Structures are given as C-alpha cells and as structure tokens.
Amino acid sequence: MDVRTLCLGALMGGEATGYEIRKMFEDGTFSHFQIASLGSIYPALTKLTQDGLVTFVEHEQENRPDKKVYQLTSEGRRTFLRTLLQTRPAEDRYRSDILFMLTFAEEMPIELTEALIDEFAARHELMNQQIDPENEDKPGVIATYGRDDDGAPRPGCCFVAGLGQAMCEATLKFIRENKQGLLDDLRKFKSRKD
Amino acid sequence: MDVRTLCLGALMGGEATGYEIRKMFEDGTFSHFQIASLGSIYPALTKLTQDGLVTFVEHEQENRPDKKVYQLTSEGRRTFLRTLLQTRPAEDRYRSDILFMLTFAEEMPIELTEALIDEFAARHELMNQQIDPENEDKPGVIATYGRDDDGAPRPGCCFVAGLGQAMCEATLKFIRENKQGLLDDLRKFKSRKD
DNA sequence: CCGACATATATCGAACTGATATAGCGATTT
DNA sequence: AAATCGCTATATCAGTTCGATATATGTCGG
Numbered sequence: 549m550d551v552r553t554l555c556l557g558a559l560m561g562g563e564a565t566g567y568e569i570r571k572m573f574e575d576g577t578f579s580h581f582q583i584a585s586l587g588s589i590y591p592a593l594t595k596l597t598q599d600g601l602v603t604f605v606e607h608e609q610e611n612r613p614d615k616k617v618y619q620l621t622s623e624g625r626r627t628f629l630r631t632l633l634q635t636r637p638a639e640d641r642y643r644s645d646i647l648f649m650l651t652f653a654e655e656m657p658i659e660l661t662e663a664l665i666d667e668f669a670a671r672h673e674l675m676n677q678q679i680d681p682e683n684e685d686k687p688g689v690i691a692t693y694g695r696d697d698d699g700a701p702r703p704g705c706c707f708v709a710g711l712g713q714a715m716c717e718a719t720l721k722f723i724r725e726n727k728q729g730l731l732d733d734l735r736k737f738k739s740r741k742d
Numbered sequence: 743m744d745v746r747t748l749c750l751g752a753l754m755g756g757e758a759t760g761y762e763i764r765k766m767f768e769d770g771t772f773s774h775f776q777i778a779s780l781g782s783i784y785p786a787l788t789k790l791t792q793d794g795l796v797t798f799v800e801h802e803q804e805n806r807p808d809k810k811v812y813q814l815t816s817e818g819r820r821t822f823l824r825t826l827l828q829t830r831p832a833e834d835r836y837r838s839d840i841l842f843m844l845t846f847a848e849e850m851p852i853e854l855t856e857a858l859i860d861e862f863a864a865r866h867e868l869m870n871q872q873i874d875p876e877n878e879d880k881p882g883v884i885a886t887y888g889r890d891d892d893g894a895p896r897p898g899c900c901f902v903a904g905l906g907q908a909m910c911e912a913t914l915k916f917i918r919e920n921k922q923g924l925l926d927d928l929r930k931f932k933s934r935k936d
Numbered sequence: 937c938c939g940a941c942a943t944a945t946a947t948c949g950a951a952c953t954g955a956t957a958t959a960g961c962g963a964t965t966t
Numbered sequence: 967a968a969a970t971c972g973c974t975a976t977a978t979c980a981g982t983t984c985g986a987t988a989t990a991t992g993t994c995g996g
Contacts, residue, residue, distance in 0.1 A: 653898030704847030718912030
C-alpha cells in the first residue's frame, strides 16, 4: 500500500493539510499500524492533485506559510474504495531495534539489557494511551477520522484501536512477568561462562 | 539500524551465506521483528567485506551457483558489540495494511471485513508457530543463532520469542472475543444509514 | 513432462525515509 | 534580554531499502 493510497484514506475523514495527514500517522488514528513521512506525503499529494483525485484550497495565513487544505474529489473517493476492494493486503511487518538488540542480551552489560526493556515498556505504555479513542487530550482535529458526524467512534476504528491496546497490554504484562527472570538467567549464564 | 548492522548481528551466530541470512529475517530467528531483503543484504555483505568486518570462503558446488559463506572477522565482532552499546534504538514501527483497511470497515461489504480479519488471524497463527524456539520442524541451520554450543536456546532469544508469542496470542484472543461483535455493529451501522 | 518451488547470487528502477531549508510565533530556559 | 527549543507549514534531496527480475539448475508432486 503506497503513500498515495494512504493519503486518500486519511482524507476519507474530511479535509486536511499535508502536515495534518502526517500527524495522523505520527500521533493520530493510524499511528500504531502505518507510517508515512512528510518527504513522501507532499509529493504524493502533488501527484494526486495532478491525477484529479484530490483538490486543494490555499488558505493564506498572516505571518505563517500558506496552508493547502486538501480534499477528496468524488473520483478520489471512488478510487480509494475500489482499491480497498481489489487490493490484496501486503504482509504485516514489525520492525524493532530494541527486540533485535535484546536478542544479544548475553553480549552486553545487564544494566543495558534492563534499560532496553524499560524503554520498550515505556514506549508501549505511551502508545497504549495514544491509541485510546476516548482519550481526548489530543487536539480534536487529529482524531477527526474514525468518528461519525455525531462524534461517535466508528466500529472499524474501535476494533483496530482495541486490537492495538490488547497488543500493548499483552506486551506490558509479559514484561512485568518475565523481566526479572531474564535478568536472573543472564546473571547465571554469565557466571557459568567464567 | 541499517542492513549492514543487521548482517553483522546475523553472523554473530556463526557463518552463513547471504541467502541464509535472508531466511533468518524471512522465516527464522529475527522474522517477527526485523526485515531485510536480498536486494539490500548482498550489497551490505560486499561493503562489509571491503571494510574488513567479514570474510568469505567460496564453496564450489556441482550444478549450482557458487556459495559464498560469510564469517565475522574479529574486528567485525568488535564493531557489532560497540554498535550494540552505543546505538540509541530507533522507534518501533509496525506496518499493517490489513489494520489500515479495517479502519474503513464501514465502507466495504461485511464479507470482506470478515475475510480480512480471518486472514489477519491466520497470519498470526502461523507466526506464533514460527516463533516457537522449540518448534524444530524447520531446518536446523536457520535457527542456528539463539542457541548455545550445547543446543540450549539463549535467554535473550527466549525472552524475545516469548514476547512475540504473547503478542500473537493476545491478537488471536482479541479476535476470538471481538470479531462477531464488530460484524454485528457493522450490520447495525449499515441498516441505520438506510 | 511440466510447472512450481528451492537454492544461490546479482542488479536496478522505483519508493520511501530522514535530514535539511525556510519562516515566523510562543514558551521556556539561561 | 537573549537564546534555545518546539510548533505550524511546505518543499526538496541524498541515501537507503524494497521488490522485481535475470540467471542457472535440481527436486518434487500431479
């Protein structure tokens, strides 16, 4: 699924600027299962405009760079829905430097191992809070999508958010239950080697 | 963490060909939390050879292309361990087309939603089996790393594998408990719109 | 007997990331 | 009071990586 399609999806929730779209992937609705950087979003929006799938209105702002507020055209909407029906989803891919590094726990000082695990836990704690669709401390605009006209979150988004939280909680639970055991094993492992 | 570093890590478990390294990321030890394709592995090995961090021996094979069996040099080993100590691990990133698509469940036929969820579950079921370090139906060479000389899996690998399994199981559990509810909600949602 | 799949290396275009540039405002730090 | 940092906002670009393709051949199932 390329960035162009991701942008169309982001705009399904209403109009947005390139900057706001990035926030949906950085902090917002899609943050825990898709990524897109500004360096790919802006060219994608330009291309989509050329292809007539989105349009934009330029809002001049005082003492600020102009805002380009993008919106789906009806053809853009149709194209996205067609893509949804026709695309075979690619494999999921999870990339974690921390887990890769922890694979080599035997080769590093125990303090580092513990720090890495704590960092991993902290990140998941944060993510768990960010996912929560009820958590409204984030500015309204960001979480626009996923909500109905009456403000109720939509079933699909709830399901995906719930799944994300279940994964976070399972991770945190596993760490609570196994961190100490790993550190003990590592100490044993190291003393055995001497 | 670039592919060069990943290759050094893969070779920490002993000698391997480029093809075997890819399998570690495709099917093997690292498959559920790191990815690297052949198109990046081969150039990385070439570069590492130039830099003196790995060496290779060419094994001629009858009726097969030559095998280049790579091995860490002592400097390669030192470099990798230094990287381990000095690197601030990058953010974890999880990328899932299926979850992205499910976000738009309201916009597609219920059968597709169900098919996507089932596909998601099936992939996690498979992954759960692949992770298991005790699962020995896969050829021995692949799972070389993560095992001690006496064949016992090492604590770091066990921890990471256990974490992966916990995540898989949480995912499967969530789907078991919430799939039907989502499909019901979607039906309600759709009938309300008429 | 043919197609599919596995072993094995190599290359290359297309896509994407991450950093940087520009520019002004507000908040916090020194 | 000055300096630094982070936020909004767009844009570009070098370097990295992916995914597809090429090459060559053996094995296995239908």
